[in-house]
Amino acid sequence: MGTARAGSMKWSAVAAVLLVAAVAEGADLAHRQQAVNRLLYRIHSPILSKFPELKQLSNSFDPRGNAGSCKDGGNAVNHLMDELDAGRLLEQHHWFSLFNTRQREEALMLVDVLLNCENFETFVGNAAFFRERMNEGEFVYAIYVAVSHSDFMQDVVLPPLYEVTPHMFTNSEVLDRAYTAKMTQTPANSTWTSLAPRKNHEQRVAYFGEDIGMNSHHVHWHMDFPFWWHGDEIDRKGELFFWAHHQLTVRFDAERLSNYLPPVDELYWDRPIKEGFAPHTNYKYGGEFPTRPDNKNFEDVDGVARIRDMKEMESRIRDAIAHGYVDKSDGSHIDIDNNHGIDVLGAAIESSTSSVNPSYYGALHNQAHRVLGAQADPHGKFNMPPGVMEHFETATRDPSFFRLHKYMDNIFKEHKDRLPPYTAADLKYDNVEITGVDVDELSTFFEDFKFDLGNSLDTADNVKHVEVHALVPRLNHKPFGYNIHYKADHAETVTVRVYLTPKYDNNGVRLDMEEGRWNSILLDTFWVNVQAGEHDYHRDATQSNVAIPDRPAFQELIRLADEAVASGSELVLDHGHSCGHPQRLLLPKGNEKGLECWFTVFVTSGDDAAHDDLHSNDHGGNHGYCGIHGGQYPDKRPMGFPFDRRIPNAAVLLEQPNFHSHTVRVYHKEE
Numbered sequence: 001m002g003t004a005r006a007g008s009m010k011w012s013a014v015a016a017v018l019l020v021a022a023v024a025e026g027a028d029l030a031h032r033q034q035a036v037n038r039l040l041y042r043i044h045s046p047i048l049s050k051f052p053e054l055k056q057l058s059n060s061f062d063p064r065g066n067a068g069s070c071k072d073g074g075n076a077v078n079h080l081m082d083e084l085d086a087g088r089l090l091e092q093h094h095w096f097s098l099f100n101t102r103q104r105e106e107a108l109m110l111v112d113v114l115l116n117c118e119n120f121e122t123f124v125g126n127a128a129f130f131r132e133r134m135n136e137g138e139f140v141y142a143i144y145v146a147v148s149h150s151d152f153m154q155d156v157v158l159p160p161l162y163e164v165t166p167h168m169f170t171n172s173e174v175l176d177r178a179y180t181a182k183m184t185q186t187p188a189n190s191t192w193t194s195l196a197p198r199k200n201h202e203q204r205v206a207y208f209g210e211d212i213g214m215n216s217h218h219v220h221w222h223m224d225f226p227f228w229w230h231g232d233e234i235d236r237k238g239e240l241f242f243w244a245h246h247q248l249t250v251r252f253d254a255e256r257l258s259n260y261l262p263p264v265d266e267l268y269w270d271r272p273i274k275e276g277f278a279p280h281t282n283y284k285y286g287g288e289f290p291t292r293p294d295n296k297n298f299e300d301v302d303g304v305a306r307i308r309d310m311k312e313m314e315s316r317i318r319d320a321i322a323h324g325y326v327d328k329s330d331g332s333h334i335d336i337d338n339n340h341g342i343d344v345l346g347a348a349i350e351s352s353t354s355s356v357n358p359s360y361y362g363a364l365h366n367q368a369h370r371v372l373g374a375q376a377d378p379h380g381k382f383n384m385p386p387g388v389m390e391h392f393e394t395a396t397r398d399p400s401f402f403r404l405h406k407y408m409d410n411i412f413k414e415h416k417d418r419l420p421p422y423t424a425a426d427l428k429y430d431n432v433e434i435t436g437v438d439v440d441e442l443s444t445f446f447e448d449f450k451f452d453l454g455n456s457l458d459t460a461d462n463v464k465h466v467e468v469h470a471l472v473p474r475l476n477h478k479p480f481g482y483n484i485h486y487k488a489d490h491a492e493t494v495t496v497r498v499y500l501t502p503k504y505d506n507n508g509v510r511l512d513m514e515e516g517r518w519n520s521i522l523l524d525t526f527w528v529n530v531q532a533g534e535h536d537y538h539r540d541a542t543q544s545n546v547a548i549p550d551r552p553a554f555q556e557l558i559r560l561a562d563e564a565v566a567s568g569s570e571l572v573l574d575h576g577h578s579c580g581h582p583q584r585l586l587l588p589k590g591n592e593k594g595l596e597c598w599f600t601v602f603v604t605s606g607d608d609a610a611h612d613d614l615h616s617n618d619h620g621g622n623h624g625y626c627g628i629h630g631g632q633y634p635d636k637r638p639m640g641f642p643f644d645r646r647i648p649n650a651a652v653l654l655e656q657p658n659f660h661s662h663t664v665r666v667y668h669k670e671e
């Protein structure tokens with residue numbers, strides 16, 4: 001890959017999953033990949049004349065005239081054209097936020113157009129046409145969502161968002177230096193050091209909230225599972241909302257632990273927001289992201305929500321939990337004191353279009369993001385653009401993101417804690433006894449990562465290209481794997497879940513299983529065929545179903561697609577379904593003494609699998625946080641099983657031969 005990763009050659013070899021096979025037939029993917037690359041290239045400038053066909057298409061394509069190639073007979077495209085012709089669409093060179101109702105509606109009009117295209121030609125024609133006429137932020141969002149969900153674009157690899165819209169992933173100092181480089185025509189690597197000063201203890205964990213890979217995971221997750229989704233029902237979407245954010249929350253607490261910080265406290269509507277936040281970041285268009293001072297008291301946000309509305313939503317949800325049922329809008333009840341309850345609650349709290357009663361339960365999560373994002377200018381007195389909390393790309397940088405999610409995570413826990421603990425019968429699996437687990441050394445380090453800032457700069461046909469990159473330190477870990485020794489009675493497919501759970505709190509007090517279980521980090525979940533007798537099974541961290549390698553760099557995707565098109569060869573992009581934490585963030589940062597954790601392997605019957613071929617078929621990629629595109633979530637058990645419910649008596653788990661837990665240490669080495 002073209003991107004340098006100091007000190008991790010082996011890792012980038014693993015990440016370099018792109019292959020170009022010189023097969024003369026079917027250059028289809030190459031053309032589709034090339035079109036997507038070009039549509040997103042230099043997104044803030046008109047299509048460059050070095051792409052003459054695309055430029056021509058943007059002028060000549062007639063969206064209404066091609067309505068016959070739309071599955072909906074052209075409804076979506078005519079609707080969007082009416083808005084365009086009437087001059088109602090958001091201008092170009094303006095900020096875009098998905099949480100802004102009108103802006104979201106416009107972006108979704110384009111999503112609707114693209115997802116209704118019957119073929120690729122209509123897709124790219126419409127995309128080229130609207131690229132030159134719609135707001136850039138709306139356009140990028142629509143392309144990413146449409147490619148993620150379109151049936152004929154599943155094999156296209158979306159370029160890393162941090163290289164398509166770098167403003168949303170870096171800070172103004174880095175971009176200022178990039179401009180200098182362009183103006184002086186001097187190639188540059190702009191080093192990005194976090195700007196939070198050492199006086200601010202949150203600085204110690206800023207590397208996690210600012211991590212571009214983690215932020216990409218967060219944005220992509222919300223594109224795979226949009227809260228506004230009206231298409232076919234997505235299996236366990238509400239539970240996935242809980243689970244993906246729960247894991248972000250516990251991961252952040254683990255980072256704090258190894259940096260000698262207490263866990264995040266939750267957010268309280270009637271107490272000051274303890275940590276302020278200074279983003280040091282500019283929109284490409286629209287000025288600076290607003291800054292919030294420490295200890296800001298919540299204020300109502302004009303046109304969004306009053307604080308008492310927020311409290312009301314919370315108390316209605318807590319009521320539902322206490323009652324054990326939610327109220328539907330027709331007055332009937334849905335019981336939630338069961339495995340399915342978390343799915344209902346997740347949808348209601350977010351809220352998504354799957355919420356059973358949005359007018360009653362509101363949209364606690366989405367509104368809270370907006371309310372927090374607007375605290376610097378709640379009445380619009382200073383015409384400030386949206387805050388970092390109002391974009392999935394930037395939200396986790398603000399410490400209040402984790403306070404908000406801790407607050408919601410505690411609501412989910414309140415529900416889970418009402419459910420009866422698992423019994424021995426729920427946990428038991430007689431066929432397999434785990435006789436031991438050997439884990440390689442677990443060790444983390446920081447490395448420099450380089451990414452391209454070219455897309456952030458204005459350009460035109462007659463301006464010379466200059467290479468400008470950002471250089472950013474990021475967390476990684478040494479490659480590791482583990483060996484599971486087992487004794488099986490008979491051959492069978494089994495379900496394996498692997499967790500890492502911090503053993504002590506930040507005061508060095510040892511946590512018992514009940515105190516620690518909620519902080520468990522899922523390292524992997526997979527299916528494998530065990531053989532009768534005594535055997536070993538080796539699993540490598542890179543195989544994890546919750547983590548993905550780096551996306552190929554934008555320049556690399558461009559090069560591969562262009563070469564394949566030029567030579568007429570087949571383009572094979574084996575990036576898999578790109579949803580999950582970055583592989584390099586699988587382990588929390590360790591420390592010099594070694595962060596002590598429980599390493600747990602839990603094997604249960606293959607009957608937990610929702611599909612019977614999971615041991616041999618990954619169904620298009622990683623499913624831990626993302627499920628299977630268009631299918632059932634692979635693990636039938638609740639997400640987080642068996643640590644999702646109370647464990648009043650740890651012996652119930654420890655006595656199971658199919659459960660194994662031992663202490664490991666995660667070290668951190670400064671290079």
Ligand SMILES: [Cu+2]
Nearest residue numbers: 218222245392
């Ligand atoms: Cu989120």
